[in-house]
Amino acid sequence: MNLEIKQVERIPFSVPFREVPARNMVRELPHWTLFEICRVTLQSGIVGFGETMQYYTWGTVSDAAVEKCIGCNAAELMWDDSLGAGLQMALFDAVGKANDVPVHRLLGAQHRDRCFLSWWDIDMPAEDWVLECRQAISEGYTAFKTKARPWFDLDHQCKVLCETLPPWFDLDLDFNSMLVDAPRASRLLPEIEKYSHVKLYETPLPQDDVRGNNIVRTKTNVAIAMHFGVPPIMTALKEEVCDGFVIGGGASKVVRDATLAAAANKPFFLQLVGTGITCAFAIHLGAVLSHARWPAVNCHQLYTHPMVKPAITVSNGLADVPEAPGLGVELDEETVERFRLPEMPPKPYPAPKLLLAIRWPSGASSYYTHTMQYWEDFTAGRLPLFPSGVYLESIPDDGSSEWRDLQERAQRAPVHTGSRAGG
Template identity: 50%
Template sequence: MTSKDCTVKNIERIVLNIPFHPRCERVKELRVFGWSVVELCRVTLSSGVVGVGETLPNYTFRRSTDELFNKVIGHNLFDHLWDDTLGAGLQMALFDAAGKHLGIPCHRLLGIQYRDACPVSWWAQDMPPEEWAAEAVAAIEHGFTTMKVKARPWFDPDQQMEAVSAVIPPHFKMDMDFNGLLLGPDLAAPLISRLEDKYPNLAIVESPIPQADVAGNAALRRKIRSPISMHFGSPPIMTAIREGVCDGFVISGGANQVKKQGVLAEHADMPFWLQLVGTGLTTMFSVHQGAVLSQARWPAIPCINIYSHPLVRDLQVKGGHIEVPQEPGLGIELDPDAVERFRVDPDFQKPVQRQIHTLLWPDGRKSHYATGVYRDQFLAGKLPGFLPGVSLDARLDDGSDEFDREYREHFGE
């Protein structure tokens, strides 16, 4: 084995359109419809070793372009392994190829193994109470013990948590992500306190109010019992630690950034979860990273449960954890039949469907929107949020005359 064997000979891009799971398809098409598009990067070395990675071009921190491919082709892969500017798919494929070339799992390239299995969470967006409950049941059936949910001001969180609590065991935990939509401690403190008192399964609250509100977050943390999680870097990390605005972090990005932020969190003795979104490939790369970062003890958020197929074989979650692979590279087996089944043209553009969003206010009023623009109105404090009994009816164009008539009635042509 020589250094020439490590030269990147070729890179292939394969574009897939993976259907969302029928259980959550409606809300995913409404909220993150572009996430079904996945770009595989297949890197071939001069030695014949092949590494595979993936990018969600409509979400991941950076897309791996042809220009970036050309930057790596003809060069030793170890010269570029830690370059986050390559994008998620290419960097992941290089790590996979490097591990296979050396005959070691990716986590040995990332650091010293700290844990044998990594915690992982189910993910659900804003849904009616019965759909959150169905997601929780599915999570339990698939071996998960935690579910992170998107709490939104157009739903009543008490009704949602009540529905979930009726179907989950005491050990199953719920993490609620408000994305700042509780606005300030005046609204956040009493609402979260009520949920804490009523639902012992509530675990972590993420970004309950805008993260830039340093004083507000510090005050809120003193008023509630639940740990607060915030995205690393906002406010600046030393401000967050010094002012005590949160109990832990959400960490994402390229391998170099994740490593640096994870080590800093370790020095601060603050836990975090990894939020690297994708199919089974990204999920397992996240496991390798979590294996070497001691404070990655909060359940990671890979969002793998939103897809109808994980793209890999034999991915198992047991007791809310995924075992850290010891096989070379990512330690996964890509399902070639699934890849071919979901493969689309390189210039594939997913068609946009018309939508009708109807806010159902507790007093019987209805407000209609053609998109989810009402989120900005809630975030700006122009609409009252989290009212008891509030709900949302959001629908996609089903091709029926009835939908067309209603759409034109509300929004014109």
């Protein structure tokens, strides 16, 4: 079989969010709708495909990467992470199809025939968490990863959500280091573990705070996950800063990091983000990595369309590993054409015409227009962290000059008031 690469086609497209994610992702990640399909054609006529989430990926596909591939053997290049996500994925798909084997056969010895998957959502009001978990459960999921943020009352969120959950459903709370320091984390994390559904805390502190993370780990019975590589793996193991890891990136990096985690007997979850296309590739990786024991995060549940046929299905928290050649799924060509763009637009952040209010329990309010504004204020110590009773809301444009004036002021700098100005 001739594995020489004849052609690489790149197709930009935008796939919509579902309703609940859409109204929450707009604050921080409106650009997560933008993707690029890579379609690789071999001289033999075999076609492989993959995708890149253009503005959130471990590696975009460049013109130079495409040029590097033309005329080369796909099997010799498929482990090259520098090619970018979509192109690497497409090469694995093409080589698998050419050899009539599923991608996991190219990645290593199969360890499992079903992989753990988690539902994912960004931070949102408790009522939206309830809606999302209800849908997750209806679709066969048993775990939910979400964001713990200081602009929502985390205890209230967990209380409202956990009252609606069956006892077997697990929660993973990702702080993205927003507890900031060990004293604060040592107080809050044990309080939240009273909710028995909470099974994992992710990155409660900045990961390079080795001493702080070591202290925090001794203060809670909930497992702590940290992204592999910071601090360096030998430091992380020696100083016992976490119970397991988050692993992502290109195929070579993932397999290398997963091998080291397995040697240390540390569990991890894979985090490769995209539509059903990326999810399928991640499932093949999970099939061969022995310590991929925690539910993988792929975020494909955010979207109205899976982009593959058949769609990934889950039962009892597990998805079957595809056994058909290549990725084992087909690209939904009709939907690709429906959502195709003439070219990749610039990153659409911040989203226009947003006015966001953080409501403090004291009665004061702080106004912003996108997440990165208040993220910086929280992490820099300019705002209270995780106070009881805090919440964030979006103030709709009522067409008034008052709304427009407040929104324009908040674009330039945060607006802090002692009352609920603006709604």
